Every structure is written in C-alpha cells, then in structure tokens.
Amino acid sequence: MIEFQSVNKWYGSLHVLRGINLRIEKGEVVVVCGPSGSGKSTLIRCINRLEPIQSGEILIDGKRLSDPSLDLTALRAEIGFVFQQFNLYPHLSAMENIVLAPMKARKISRPEAEEIATRLLERVGIPDKAASYPANLSGGQQQRVAIARALAMQPKIMLFDEPTSALDPEMINEVLEVMSDLAGEGMTMAVVTHEMGFARRVAHRILFMDEGQIIEEGSPQTFFENPSSPRTKQFLSKILSH
Amino acid sequence: MDFTVVAKNIDFLILQGLLGFGNFVGGTFRLAIPAIVLGFILGIFIGLARLARTPWIRIPAMVYVEFFRGVPLVMVIFWFWFIIPLLLRVPLPEYGVALTAFVVFEAAYLGEIVRAGIQSVARGQAEAAMSTGLTPAQTMGYVILPQALRNMIPALVTQFIVLFKDTSLASIIGYVDLTKAAEIVNNREIRPFELYLFIAVVYWLCTYSMSRYARYLERRLTPG
Ligand SMILES: Nc1ncnc2c1ncn2[C@@H]1O[C@H](COP(=O)(O)OP(=O)(O)O)[C@@H](O)[C@H]1O
Ligand SMILES: [Mg+2]
Numbered sequence A: 001m002i003e004f005q006s007v008n009k010w011y012g013s014l015h016v017l018r019g020i021n022l023r024i025e026k027g028e029v030v031v032v033c034g035p036s037g038s039g040k041s042t043l044i045r046c047i048n049r050l051e052p053i054q055s056g057e058i059l060i061d062g063k064r065l066s067d068p069s070l071d072l073t074a075l076r077a078e079i080g081f082v083f084q085q086f087n088l089y090p091h092l093s094a095m096e097n098i099v100l101a102p103m104k105a106r107k108i109s110r111p112e113a114e115e116i117a118t119r120l121l122e123r124v125g126i127p128d129k130a131a132s133y134p135a136n137l138s139g140g141q142q143q144r145v146a147i148a149r150a151l152a153m154q155p156k157i158m159l160f161d162e163p164t165s166a167l168d169p170e171m172i173n174e175v176l177e178v179m180s181d182l183a184g185e186g187m188t189m190a191v192v193t194h195e196m197g198f199a200r201r202v203a204h205r206i207l208f209m210d211e212g213q214i215i216e217e218g219s220p221q222t223f224f225e226n227p228s229s230p231r232t233k234q235f236l237s238k239i240l241s242h
Numbered sequence B: 001m002d003f004t005v006v007a008k009n010i011d012f013l014i015l016q017g018l019l020g021f022g023n024f025v026g027g028t029f030r031l032a033i034p035a036i037v038l039g040f041i042l043g044i045f046i047g048l049a050r051l052a053r054t055p056w057i058r059i060p061a062m063v064y065v066e067f068f069r070g071v072p073l074v075m076v077i078f079w080f081w082f083i084i085p086l087l088l089r090v091p092l093p094e095y096g097v098a099l100t101a102f103v104v105f106e107a108a109y110l111g112e113i114v115r116a117g118i119q120s121v122a123r124g125q126a127e128a129a130m131s132t133g134l135t136p137a138q139t140m141g142y143v144i145l146p147q148a149l150r151n152m153i154p155a156l157v158t159q160f161i162v163l164f165k166d167t168s169l170a171s172i173i174g175y176v177d178l179t180k181a182a183e184i185v186n187n188r189e190i191r192p193f194e195l196y197l198f199i200a201v202v203y204w205l206c207t208y209s210m211s212r213y214a215r216y217l218e219r220r221l222t223p224g
Helices: A040-047 A072-077 A094-105 A110-123 A139-151 A167-183 A196-202 A220-225 A232-238 B002-007 B010-019 B027-052 B053-067 B073-088 B094-119 B123-130 B134-173 B177-190 B192-219
Strands: A002-011 A014-024 A030-035 A055-060 A079-082 A158-163 A188-192 A204-208 A213-216
Touching: A002 A040, A002 B027, A014 A213, A030 A196, A040 A055, A040 A158, A040 A188, A040 B073, A072 A079, A072 A094, A072 B123, A079 A204, A079 B123, A094 A139, A094 B134, A110 A139, A139 A167, A139 B123, A167 A188, A196 A220, A196 A232, A196 B192, A204 A220, A204 A232, A213 A220, A213 A232, A213 B010, B002 B010, B002 B192, B010 B027, B010 B094, B010 B177, B010 B192, B027 B053, B027 B094, B027 B134, B053 B094, B073 B094, B094 B134, B123 B134, B134 B177, B134 B192, B177 B192
Parallel strands: A030 A188, A030 A204, A079 A158, A158 A188
Antiparallel strands: A002 A014, A002 A055, A204 A213
16 A cells, blocks of 8 residues: 655755665554654655655555656545644634545535534544634644544545654543554554554554664564564663653 | 814815825825735735745746835836836826836735745644645645734734825825825915824824724634
8 A cells, every 4th residue: 555665865965764665555554663863754754745755666556656647636635644743723623624625625515524524523532622723622632633634534544643742641542542443443554653552552563763764673562572673672671661 | 273274174185185086186095905905915926926936936026026125115106107108108197107106016025924924834734734635725725824814914014004104105296195185285374283293193093093903803813
C-alpha cells in the first residue's frame, strides 16, 4: 500500500532521509520511533507529499508520487494526517472543522456531511462537542476532533505524527483508545509515537529510526525483547525506564 | 466665534463636500468608499501574487508594491491627470482619475497588509487543509483567508483611515471634497476658524466610527 524505494531527502545540506526502503501493507499498523531529530516526522510527511523528496520513489497503491500527472489533491483525500499540534481550524466549530473537506472536496451535501460528522464525533467519544470551538476544547478533545476530521474523508491510510506528545498525561489514553479502535477495524496506519505500551499492544511492526535511517525493524515481540542494534537497546532502556 | 457660517453653508459642506451631491464633481465619501472597496479587492490579488510560487506572478507584484510605496500620492494623482490623457489622447474625467489613482496607490499598501496577514496564519493550517484533500485555492479561501482577514483588521483599518483622510489630496485636480468645500466657503465668508474646526470634527467622527466598528468586528470574529 505504501512503498519507499531508496528515498533520500535533504534540507539544504542536511541529509534527513538516507536511502529509506520500506513497505507497509494494507491493514498493517506500523509504529515509528527513534530519537528526536532522527527524521520520523519527515518520513511520514513524505507519504502525502507535505515534503518533497530529492531522490528515490514513493508509491501509494502503486501510484508514483513523482508522476507529473498524479492528482495530488485526490491522493491526499485518501490519506488522513493527524498532527502533534492538532491544527484544527480555530475559526470553525468542531462540526465545521469536520464537514469542510467532505463538502468542498467530495461535494457531499451539508446534511449528509453533518450526519457523517455526528457519527464520527460519537465514535471518538465527544458527541456533545459539535458546536464547540477548538479554543474551548481540551487537548485530548481537540486531537479527537482532528482524528474525526481526517476520518470524514474515509481515508485508506491514516498517518499520525506524535499525536499524544502535546497532551497532558491524563488525556493520552482517550486518544490512544480511538487509535486502537481504528487499528482494530483494519485501517492501514503509520504512527510516530513514543507510547511503547500502545506500540506493544497495537503495532504489527515497529521501526526504529536514527540519523535518517531505519536501523531496526521487527514485530513488537522481537523489538522489545530481542533488539539487534545497540542503539535500539540504548533507546529502549532510556524510554522504558520512566 | 460664530458658527452661523457653518449652519448657513451646511448643505454645501455636507451634501457637496462630504457626500458628493451638488454642482461640482466631488464628495469625500463618493471617492473614499469605492476606493477602499476596489483598492482592497486589488490589494488581495496583489498580496496573493506576492506569495505566489511562480516568479512571473511574484516579481511583477513586488515591483508594483515597491514602486507605488516609493512615490508620493500627489504625484500619482498628477500623473493620471496629465500624463495618461496625453498618452491616450483623450481627456479623462476628474472622478475617474481620482478614483483610479487612489485604487492603484492604496492597493500597494493594502497588498502588503494582506501578504503579512496570510503569512501570520500558522503553516500547519494549510498543511491540515491540504492533507484532507482541499485544493490550494479552497485552502486559501476557507481556511487561510478567514483567519488572515481577522488578523489584518487593525492594520487594514489604519490604512482605510489614512486613505479616507488622503482623499483631500484630490482637490488638487479640482475635485470638491470636504476640505475643498470648506475652502470654497471660506474664500467667500473668511471664517477659517469655525469652518476648519467644523470639518475637523466631521473627519474625526467618521474615522472614529471606523475604528470603533473595527474593534467590534475583531471581537465578533474571535472564535469561542
Ligand atoms: N523544514 C525544515 N527545514 C530544515 N530542517 C528541518 C526541517 N524540518 C526538519 N528539519 C530537520 O530535519 C531533521 C529531522 O527532523 P524530523 O523529521 O522533524 O525529526 P523527528 O520527527 O524524528 O524529530 C532534524 O534535524 C530537523 O532539525
Ligand atoms: Mg517529529
């Protein structure tokens, strides 16, 4: 479903992705972890071309992202993205945040879009917040609205970039639960996170990135119990000790 | 002090000078309101063009802004008044000349305000909108511009107030605005103190209502 073929990316002279090769299958849940600055965000932002790459190829459902005839807008509509900082539209209510893209990009009628949005707000556990503005929602509620906004386009893939890193500890679980449910329903997911409990329970595969490379890759069991690289061991001991 | 001079000439001052109904081509409102509306529309296009990726669009917009910000408004008015008719070999009406000069000149300033307003919206907003499958134009229209416009209100209103007062410069080509109307009355009655105090109050009332309305709008558009 998602395929990276020798992908390289630079920011100026900084080589942030170094020859990445990766396949994510349909229905697979992949967790990406690694130290800060290792290129995790960059990796998943390349999937819907929020960031361009300089060499190699990324394929989504067999479509090449470098193809000049690719309809990038249509492709992005199929890939949900959830940001660390939520990025809800502050001038719109939760309901309007969710219905905007279905109405404008999919040309769905307002009543139909609102019905979808109402169902999604129920699914993420905040049916009573439809009329609230982002500024009046807690971080956990905002992130759940952001997930509902992404799901409203009925994406085939969901990407998460540290979705719980900006949240107070007591709100992390409500967001992780929504994500676990989604994984249970068979969504294809790539999740950058340091929530190792979530990774252990939900991930099919865990990638460990360092300095722009994937240096370890495996099932949760081998990843946690039998990591091969010393960098991974070091990282795990640091992150699991607190 | 004797304000009967104002009472006696109130029709001329208000109807002719402020509103533009009368025997002369004139009116502060008649020039300022369309100039604000049209200048702002052109300013939005210039602001957007300044941020375009394509150099063919971005560079001309930049040259436009830098040029008109670097020359005096009076010169632009003279220019349209003397040079354009010479080039086109047709005389242009005062109103058309004054309005065009103001729109063209103000759009440069307003374009910069629009550009800064758009840049004030966090980058994550556009990323979020595009990642849900909105086109760049829809992203601009539904997500970026509404937030940008709200952020722009204070700077925009300051510029609108400047423009409103600058309309008095149109009198140099014979346009009878409020200032010119007071001057005409004064030439006859020689009561400068009363007349100029009166129009100062009128200008102030207009600009003060503009800034009050802006503050109300800003508050109303603050979500939550
Ligand atoms: N827009 C950018 N311009 C320049 N450098 C960037 C940009 N975004 C990220 N970087 C750099 O690229 C590297 C990888 O960043 P990122 O993918 O955000 O790492 P991570 O998400 O793993 O913390 C970092 O060194 C970061 O400073
Ligand atoms: Mg990151």
